[in-house]
Amino acid sequence: MFRFCAACCLWLFGVFDAAKAEPAAERGAYLVNTIMACGNCHSPRDANGQMIKDKAFSGGLTFNTPAFVATAPNITPDRETGIGSWSDAEIKRALVEGMRPDHGRLAGVPLAAIMPANFYKALLPEDLDAIVAYLRSVKPVRSEAADPVYKGAARRDPYPDAETGFGKAMFTDPVKRGAYLVTIGHCMECHSAWSKGVSDFKTGLGKGGRVFPPREGSPEGTPGTTAANITSDRTAGIGAWTDREISRAITHGVARDGRMLKPPMAYGYYAGLKETDLADIIAYLRTVPALQ
Template sequence: MRLRHKKLYLLAGTCVLLGAVGFAVLTSPWTWSATHPSRKAIDPAGADLANGRKVFVASDCATCHMTPGQQDDTKLGGGGTLQTQFGVFHMPNISSDRETGLGGWTLAEFDRALREGVGPDRIWPDGKNLYPAFPYTSYQRLKGEDVRDLFAYLKTLEPIRNVVSDHELKFPYNIRRGVGAWRLLFLDGVRNEAPAPAGVDVAKFKRGEYLVEGPGHCAECHSPRGIMGNVIADKRYSGGPAPDGVDYFPNITPDETGIGYWSQAAIANYLATGLNPIGRTAAGDMAEVIKNTSQLPREDLEAMALYLKHVPAVDKPAPGVPEPNRTDKVVMLKNAVRVAASLPVSPEAAIAQGADVWVAGTKSVWMSQDGAGSAAPEQGKLLGGAQAKVGQRVGTKVQLTVKGWQMADVPSIIYQAKGHRIMVAVLDKEAAAAVQRGTAEKDTETGQSWVPVQVTFWSDEKNLNTDRQALWSYSATTFQKTCSACHVLPQKTHFTANQWIGTLKAMKRFTSFSDDQYRLILAYLQNHSKDLNEASGGTKH
């Protein structure tokens, strides 16, 4: 019996030993290194500190590692925390302090940490597996010279002595050695370069890909994760919950549910200023990111924007946001606000000779009194917000004179102001030929030639108002009630008159605006924009 027990103990001990050895081998950083192509050693000579600073801001290092309670992004004593479902991570000290920071590290050790997720360890000779809260799954794509320059730059910063607390993680995540198995599964060790789409600037696309996929590590936040904390490959960039489980990082793919309606310029502007196309300013974690991206050269931001416009589109609305309306029918959302369908117009008797009037709803116009209101084809349209002077009035027909500006090479459109695309009228060839033109003037901002113009039409007395403020009041109320149903209302002065065109057009599909309402609201926003703000007396005619 004793012999039998000894055999059982021996078998159990052998199993435990083999299991321990297997675990040690499986989770060893050496195992990952042995199963992946080796990297060429980085030559420490020729470090470029200016490029090191650029890599530093592109990699968003300060957001996590900056000493809390101050705004100097070069004080990297760590100590901040990251609340996650796995527990609390304490951000390490990466200052040049030799005892508590990176001051005693070699370039090879820094490179291994950054691109392989393994730091030096006092106990294990093969190194210490780093938790993927440190985004080395993205940093693995960094170029060797960028790693060298970043390391050299960090070495120039102030050493800050600060002993950071150990992570406070739940079991079994607190077994750091186990991260080695995670690295074997999810750290591929390759650059993952995609072919450039046809027709794009290849060098620009590749630069954007490098910045987004590598130092920018955009996918780390803007992607959903599996049960093991890995980015789900086919949902990359489609948004996901923040580590704290409270906030949500949005979809940034070029899908309708993401940023498909953002132009490339709008993405670059957002990375530079933090202001998105609907007037909202970046907040929370993204506000910290913008502090860094705003320091990058404009060409880098445009490259990132180009790449993001070409990542695979993923249809994935944020929680609580309905699927986009993919039909031609107007669909009222449950939380949408119904707005008055009738436009504010003056009594027809008020449309008297000599009166200044403003167009409430789009009006058809003709060049002759006989044509007005007849079956003859219209010869133009006056658009919402346009100003006109009433000349003759014959029964229900009125003569309207419109003044404005035309671009020298576009005779079919009349704009309200020089250099500002506030459309007031569109004309057919005969109407365009009847326009009286003045002397061309050059717009100093764009270099385009603009011509002051005047033209007289005939129409009926409908859809006109003698009180411009009544139109603006209606537009302001409709804009506020509709657009604040889904998001914070953007300030009118967030955009220029020309910028409001694309901004409102992008959001129109989320509203129930009629064409007349849309046109009138656009005129209102343009006349109260950053460069034509009526409140400051800036309206131009």
């Protein structure tokens, strides 16, 4: 009888724990696999550019820039080659400050600026908890990333909305909720004016023009992709587009003229966005001052 009860209790605790933990991991899964598109950088692709499903988050793209050569490393819970031995606080610090823990590979060395910590700084504490809960739940994969090479000090361009920060109370305003999603989705990192490795968020927010080199392994002669102007300008930007047209571009990668958008625009991830989130993103984009 006692045994039965103990088992019962354990079972009940198990259910209780799962009920408590699940929503956080679910919210984390949603953020990571839609708006934040972590896998776009951190997951490996096969020779055809398709994601290798059972190796998700085990290491992905290599970025070769004048300031650094860095590969998005394994962020699965593998203890030796991933982040399984990091504490929650250490994972959060990597996300919002771009700092590695004081132990393990490259202890205490800041992460290259390509890891968008200047945007993730805006994450609400509960969203950070959710992301950590989800990362802990993904399948551990053994895979060692190549060490980075740094040619200069890590420098991240402060993103005004992330510097100001967000609070849940602001989210009764769809435009503010949209601004939060656009911040943690680091949309404006790609879509703002860019020169000599510096993003101009102050006078070039959403103006487009940044050129992305073709993906490694692309056929010879593949041109790079230029990020579009997504300000409210009616000719250069998306000011004259309908909500449906903007939504189709974000979630299905189809431009207003029917052309398919090229990488790194992460529409495959954004396809999973909830309708309300998408509507708020569009509401915010409509307020981005027009620039030609």
